[in-house]
Amino acid sequence: MAHHHSHQHHAGPPEPDEAGLAAVLDLDAEVLHxxxxxxxxxxxxxxxxxxxxxxxxxxxxxxxxxxxxxxxFADAEVVAVDQSPYLLRRLLGQAHERGLAQRVRTAEADLDAGWPDLDPADLVWAAASLHHLADPGRALREAYAALRPGGLLAVVELDGFPRFLPDDPVPGLEERLRAELSQRHAEQVPHLGSDWGPRLTGAGFTIEAERVFGIELRHPLPEPTGRYAQAVLDRMRGAVGDRLGADDRAALDVLIDSDGPEGLLRRTDLVVRAERSVWVARRPVHPAG
Ligand SMILES: C[S@@+](CC[C@H](N)C(=O)[O-])C[C@H]1O[C@@H](n2cnc3c(N)ncnc32)[C@H](O)[C@@H]1O
Structure with a gap:
C-alpha cells in the first residue's frame, strides 16, 4: 500500500534515535559529497x-x-521510499528548500512488507538500506518487478562507519570500536557485508558493473567533518560503548566532548577513510530461460 503524502501530514516527533540518524545521514551527504x-x-x-x-x-x-x-539526472523525478515518516518528512522539507519539490514524491512503506504500487522505474537506487531488510532477496525481486526491462538497479553498501582518527592518542581505539560493532552487526544485521552479486543474479538481474570506492579525505576537509566525526563516534559509543574497556570509554568521551580542547571539533588532524561497494545490475530486456 502506498501512502503518498506531503510533508505537512506527519507532525509527530521523531523516534529518539531517528533525529540522531537523520543528523548523521545529512552530515554524511555533505562530507562525502x-x-x-x-x-x-x-x-x-x-x-x-x-x-x-x-x-x-x-x-x-x-x-x-x-x-x-x-x-x-536532470530529467528525472525520484520516488523516495522509506518506512520512517519522520525521515521522509525531512526529505520533503529539503526538497522544498532546494526548489525540487516538483520532482520528488515520497512513499511510506516497509520494504519487508507491502511494496508501494509504483509505475515502472528506469533506475532503482538502494544505498545502505538492503542490509536492514529481513528478506533482501524478496526485496530484490520486487525491485526487479519495479524496473522497466533494460532498467538499472544500483546497490550501494558501506564497509561500516568511516574512520577519522590518526593512530594517536589512543592507538587502535577506532579499530576496537569497529570490531565490537561488527560483532553486534553479525547478530543484529546479518546481511551487512554480503556479496550482493549472487543475490542479484538470483533475482534475475545481470551484473553490469561492480566497483569498490576507496575514500580517503585529508586536509583541507569539508567544513562539517568534525561534527560528522563527533556524530559517528557518538553513535558508535551508544551502540557498543559498554563493551569497551574503561580507558577506551574515557578516551572516547574526551573526543566526543564538544567543549574539550582535545575534542573532535577542534582537531586538525582528522582524516576520513571509508569504503563503499557498488553493484550495478540490469533487468534484462530478454530474460534468459
Ligand atoms: C543507513 S540509512 C540509509 C539512508 C540513505 N539511503 C542514505 O544512503 O543515506 C537506512 C534507511 O533504510 C530505512 N529502512 C530500514 N529498514 C527499512 C524497511 N524495512 N523498509 C523501508 N525502509 C527501511 C531506514 O529508515 C533508513 O532511512
Whole structure:
C-alpha cells in the first residue's frame, strides 16, 4: 500500500534515535559529497543513452541519494521510499528548500512488507538500506518487478562507519570500536557485508558493473567533518560503548566532548577513510530461460 503524502501530514516527533540518524545521514551527504558525485557520474555513464525519467530510492533516509540523483539526472523525478515518516518528512522539507519539490514524491512503506504500487522505474537506487531488510532477496525481486526491462538497479553498501582518527592518542581505539560493532552487526544485521552479486543474479538481474570506492579525505576537509566525526563516534559509543574497556570509554568521551580542547571539533588532524561497494545490475530486456 502506498501512502503518498506531503510533508505537512506527519507532525509527530521523531523516534529518539531517528533525529540522531537523520543528523548523521545529512552530515554524511555533505562530507562525502565529492564521492557521491563521482558515483552518480559513473552510474549515468552506465545508463548510456537510455532516458532516465523515473527513479526509485529505496530506504531513502533523509535523501542523500535522492538529491544526488536529481542533480545528476536532470530529467528525472525520484520516488523516495522509506518506512520512517519522520525521515521522509525531512526529505520533503529539503526538497522544498532546494526548489525540487516538483520532482520528488515520497512513499511510506516497509520494504519487508507491502511494496508501494509504483509505475515502472528506469533506475532503482538502494544505498545502505538492503542490509536492514529481513528478506533482501524478496526485496530484490520486487525491485526487479519495479524496473522497466533494460532498467538499472544500483546497490550501494558501506564497509561500516568511516574512520577519522590518526593512530594517536589512543592507538587502535577506532579499530576496537569497529570490531565490537561488527560483532553486534553479525547478530543484529546479518546481511551487512554480503556479496550482493549472487543475490542479484538470483533475482534475475545481470551484473553490469561492480566497483569498490576507496575514500580517503585529508586536509583541507569539508567544513562539517568534525561534527560528522563527533556524530559517528557518538553513535558508535551508544551502540557498543559498554563493551569497551574503561580507558577506551574515557578516551572516547574526551573526543566526543564538544567543549574539550582535545575534542573532535577542534582537531586538525582528522582524516576520513571509508569504503563503499557498488553493484550495478540490469533487468534484462530478454530474460534468459
Ligand atoms: C543507513 S540509512 C540509509 C539512508 C540513505 N539511503 C542514505 O544512503 O543515506 C537506512 C534507511 O533504510 C530505512 N529502512 C530500514 N529498514 C527499512 C524497511 N524495512 N523498509 C523501508 N525502509 C527501511 C531506514 O529508515 C533508513 O532511512
Amino acid at each position: 565529492a564521492h557521491l558525485a563521482e558515483l552518480t557520474a559513473w552510474l549515468k555513464d552506465l545508463t548510456g543513452d537510455a532516458p532516465v525519467r523515473r527513479i526509485l530510492d529505496l530506504g531513502s533516509g533523509t535523501g542523500t541519494g535522492t538529491f544526488a540523483l536529481l542533480s545528476r
